[in-house]
Amino acid sequence: MTNMKRQTQVMLVLILALVLIPLFVSSKFWMGFWVMLLFHALIGQSWNILGGYGGQTSYGHAVFFGTGAYVTAVMQTHFGVNAWAGAGVAIAAGAIVGLFIGAVSFRYGLRGSYFALVTLAFAEVFRVIVNAWDFTGSGFGMLLALKPGAAHMQFADRQWFYYLVLLLTIMATGVAMWLESSRFGAHLVAIRENEDAAKALGINTFRVKLKAIVISAALAATAGVFYMQYFLFVDSHIGYGPSMSISALLVPLIGGPGTVLGPFIGALSLGVLSEITKHTMGDSPGANLMAYGVLLLVVLRFLPNGLMGLFRGRS
Amino acid sequence: MAVLEVDNISKSFGGLQANAQAHLKVEPGKITALIGPNGAGKTTLFAIVSGFVIPDEGRVTFLGQDITGMQPFDICRLGLVRTFQIVQPFAGLTVRENIAVGAHLRERNRSAALDKASALAAKIGMKDMLDKPAQSLTIAGRKRLELAKALATEPRLLLLDEVMAGLIPTEVSEMTEMIRIIRDSGVEILLIEHLMQAVMSLSDHIYVLNNGRMIANGTPQDITANPQVIEAYLGHGAADA
Amino acid sequence: MFDIGILTAVTLNGLTVGAIYALGALGLTLIYGVLHIINFAHGSTLMMALYACFFLHQRAGVDPYTALLIVPPAFFVLGYALQRYLIAPLGFGKDINVLLVTLGISIILDNLALYLWTSNTRNIDIPQAQMFVELGDISLALPKIIGVAASIVVGLLFWLLMTQTDLGKAIRAVARERRGARIVGISVDHIFAMSFGIGSACIAVAACLLIPTYYVTPKVGDGFVLIAFTTVVLGGMGSFIGALLGGLFLGVVEAWSGLWLGESLGQIGVFIIFILVLLFKPNGLFGQRNT
Numbered sequence: 001m002t003n004m005k006r007q008t009q010v011m012l013v014l015i016l017a018l019v020l021i022p023l024f025v026s027s028k029f030w031m032g033f034w035v036m037l038l039f040h041a042l043i044g045q046s047w048n049i050l051g052g053y054g055g056q057t058s059y060g061h062a063v064f065f066g067t068g069a070y071v072t073a074v075m076q077t078h079f080g081v082n083a084w085a086g087a088g089v090a091i092a093a094g095a096i097v098g099l100f101i102g103a104v105s106f107r108y109g110l111r112g113s114y115f116a117l118v119t120l121a122f123a124e125v126f127r128v129i130v131n132a133w134d135f136t137g138s139g140f141g142m143l144l145a146l147k148p149g150a151a152h153m154q155f156a157d158r159q160w161f162y163y164l165v166l167l168l169t170i171m172a173t174g175v176a177m178w179l180e181s182s183r184f185g186a187h188l189v190a191i192r193e194n195e196d197a198a199k200a201l202g203i204n205t206f207r208v209k210l211k212a213i214v215i216s217a218a219l220a221a222t223a224g225v226f227y228m229q230y231f232l233f234v235d236s237h238i239g240y241g242p243s244m245s246i247s248a249l250l251v252p253l254i255g256g257p258g259t260v261l262g263p264f265i266g267a268l269s270l271g272v273l274s275e276i277t278k279h280t281m282g283d284s285p286g287a288n289l290m291a292y293g294v295l296l297l298v299v300l301r302f303l304p305n306g307l308m309g310l311f312r313g314r315s
Numbered sequence: 316m317a318v319l320e321v322d323n324i325s326k327s328f329g330g331l332q333a334n335a336q337a338h339l340k341v342e343p344g345k346i347t348a349l350i351g352p353n354g355a356g357k358t359t360l361f362a363i364v365s366g367f368v369i370p371d372e373g374r375v376t377f378l379g380q381d382i383t384g385m386q387p388f389d390i391c392r393l394g395l396v397r398t399f400q401i402v403q404p405f406a407g408l409t410v411r412e413n414i415a416v417g418a419h420l421r422e423r424n425r426s427a428a429l430d431k432a433s434a435l436a437a438k439i440g441m442k443d444m445l446d447k448p449a450q451s452l453t454i455a456g457r458k459r460l461e462l463a464k465a466l467a468t469e470p471r472l473l474l475l476d477e478v479m480a481g482l483i484p485t486e487v488s489e490m491t492e493m494i495r496i497i498r499d500s501g502v503e504i505l506l507i508e509h510l511m512q513a514v515m516s517l518s519d520h521i522y523v524l525n526n527g528r529m530i531a532n533g534t535p536q537d538i539t540a541n542p543q544v545i546e547a548y549l550g551h552g553a554a555d556a
Numbered sequence: 557m558f559d560i561g562i563l564t565a566v567t568l569n570g571l572t573v574g575a576i577y578a579l580g581a582l583g584l585t586l587i588y589g590v591l592h593i594i595n596f597a598h599g600s601t602l603m604m605a606l607y608a609c610f611f612l613h614q615r616a617g618v619d620p621y622t623a624l625l626i627v628p629p630a631f632f633v634l635g636y637a638l639q640r641y642l643i644a645p646l647g648f649g650k651d652i653n654v655l656l657v658t659l660g661i662s663i664i665l666d667n668l669a670l671y672l673w674t675s676n677t678r679n680i681d682i683p684q685a686q687m688f689v690e691l692g693d694i695s696l697a698l699p700k701i702i703g704v705a706a707s708i709v710v711g712l713l714f715w716l717l718m719t720q721t722d723l724g725k726a727i728r729a730v731a732r733e734r735r736g737a738r739i740v741g742i743s744v745d746h747i748f749a750m751s752f753g754i755g756s757a758c759i760a761v762a763a764c765l766l767i768p769t770y771y772v773t774p775k776v777g778d779g780f781v782l783i784a785f786t787t788v789v790l791g792g793m794g795s796f797i798g799a800l801l802g803g804l805f806l807g808v809v810e811a812w813s814g815l816w817l818g819e820s821l822g823q824i825g826v827f828i829i830f831i832l833v834l835l836f837k838p839n840g841l842f843g844q845r846n847t
Binding site: 110117242296 | 661674782821831836
């Protein structure tokens with residue numbers, strides 16, 4: 001209980017600090033840094049719901065992210081739908097994909113490594129499809145027309161993108177906090193710790209996992225929508241490729257899976273590491289992710305509970 | 316009306332016949348025990364009764380309702396809960412959080428469930444361990460936790476699978492006393508047990524399973540005198556010795 | 557469209573690729589069967605081996621078939637060291653941890669390659685690539701035939717190793733009963749590392765055979781990982797015959813999907829099979845049931 005109160009306090013302080021960031025940041029570059037940091041916290045939090053709290057590690061979270069990005073792009077480009085409505089459809093689409101993958105995987109009892117591989121396979125299937133289909137821009141990807149204005153969810157001033165992603169991240173974090181204080185969350189965590197014991201105590205494990213993956217997918221799709229509005233471009237590799245899947249899982253794993261603040265710590269660590277790498281190894285592609293890989297191994301070696309383990313003090 | 320009726324349950328895994336026309340009844344107010352040599356099929360029967368395994372034949376009736384083939388969580392909601400022979404704690408969670416998972420079956424609110432868990436822990440002597448992670452408990456502690464988790468679901472019938480295994484004599488006495496207290500509070504109990512002294516002192520009625528079949532049932536006195544039971548445990552011809 | 561000549565040609569081509577997949581799957585099956593881990597770094601290992609062959613050819617003029625004497629032994633040693641000194645200590649013996657460790661290794665290797673050698677596609681030109689073997693109406697590139705032949709040889713050597721040597725017996729013992737093997741004095745850590753090394757060597761052989769008709773980029777391992785896993789799962793985790801047959805089957809599936817769905821969409825054939833197998837028959841078609 002006190003743990004909950006303490007976390008809430010820390011969260012409020014954090015939110016306050018984050019809200020004030022734009023007042024101290026003037027350069028476009030640094031604003032962009034903070035936007036991407038929160039973006040990673042957002043997609044990390046989405047993975048956290050399913051993988052951190054639920055213990056179902058997905059290696060293909062891009063399948064939900066990419067759906068969010070592509071569907072909103074398609075809605076706006078091919079159907080002339082407004083950006084906000086398109087976002088709604090995209091998030092729903094992501095949730096449906098989550099429902100499908102979850103229903104199919106959990107119905108057949110896929111766990112652990114098998115579940116990780118199946119999510120990866122689904123991401124690859126989607127990647128190949130959008131890459132081959134003209135409707136989704138095939139190899140060229142999809143571009144959103146530049147239309148600055150709140151009505152189109154595009155902002156000339158990067159600051160507003162920052163506030164948007166901050167809002168989304170707070171929302172996602174709100175879900176995590178809800179998990180910490182609800183019966184659903186207790187059920188989800190029980191499943192993570194011991195699925196059979198959970199069943200024996202009256203938990204409908206299939207339904208709980210399904211709910212978790214749908215929520216997780218919807219949040220990841222939301223991140224996809226944001227990405228699309230911010231960068232105005234997506235292709236099969238960005239949308240459904242391994243890069244985003246890896247980011248999604250690294251952020252919470254490194255920061256502390258199954259905790260509310262973990263994704264923030266993870267996003268910050270990866271963001272800082274990214275900048276350091278850029279300055280020491282130059283901007284070459286690959287340097288970044290390579291550093292992430294090393295960090296992952298280091299964390300696995302020393303901190304099986306991620307950096308949050310340091311704060312929690314649990315053995 | 317019997318609390319639990321197991322009729323003619325048969326189950327085979329591949330070539331192995333784990334249960335063959337097994338039957339038993341749990342009458343209200345009587346602690347019932349299921350005993351038999353290793354590999355007799357006792358845990359399989361528990362798994363079938365609690366919904367983890369679907370039988371090939373036969374029927375399980377709980378409080379008058381046919382529960383054969385129902386899902387474990389639905390059976391648990393009806394009030395039939397089992398513990399596991401190899402304890403299954405929620406390793407990374409504290410004792411309180413462990414018990415709260417069980418409490419959540421009847422209690423939606425998080426803090427209420429945690430409070431119920433604390434109260435239950437105090438009743439079974441685990442008050443000092445509430446904030447400890449489950450994986451740091453000794454075997455006796457884990458057995459007690461297993462019991463507490465199950466009790467938190469407010470069951471009508473408790474299936475205890477070798478809850479004494481691994482305990483030293485003082486711990487056995489404590490556990491025996493605890494089971495009596497649970498029975499006195501109105502919970503029916505069916506237990507699998509190897510430790511004969513515990514079986515004899517606790518049970519009102521005993522069923523003996525051997526090679527998947529029920530070979531005897533009766534009071535503890537009946538069972539100890541039964542030649543078939545003696546042979547099942549000690550081997551052919553032992554009854555005559 | 558369904559001309560028998562085209563189908564036959566496509567099938568034969570698929571089989572030749574499948575033979576290589578089978579080699580890769582053999583290595584992965586060994587690793588899974590013995591260590592019970594899904595080696596995520598398998599694709600990255602293939603990629604590194606391809607680069608090794610490439611640079612050997614480009615800098616030292618060594619052709620891939622000669623490289624068979626250099627690269628596989630080197631990768632055996634690397635694989636051994638990787639398992640013994642990196643994966644085992646970091647994995648803490650927990651399944652999901654080990655998966656993450658191999659994921660981490662694959663991330664590092666993939667991006668190291670990207671960083672050092674950029675994403676430019678490389679390939680090598682050897683005279684054999686221009687030679688063709690006639691099989692009735694169909695002509696197959698010579699390297700593909702060599703690939704099949706070499707795969708068969710390696711498969712046989714593998715079988716001999718597993719059944720006729722003490723090492724093979726020890727490996728099978730550890731695969732079946734880890735603790736028992738330890739009790740009779742087998743160094744399980746050593747066997748794990750040996751298995752990983754042999755598995756890596758198999759993949760290196762596949763690389764040498766693949767490079768004449770394939771291309772080399774840092775991403776080449778990605779698609780391969782899933783194909784290799786599909787092969788292993790299809791064949792039944794832990795069954796070598798299954799892995800071999802699975803590899804051949806998938807090679808043909810891939811070739812046919814490429815034919816019917818076109819080059820870019822064709823890749824999904826394999827992934828869909830993977831998903832279907834995982835859902836409906838996770839023990840594969842030949843696998844041993846996990847109790």
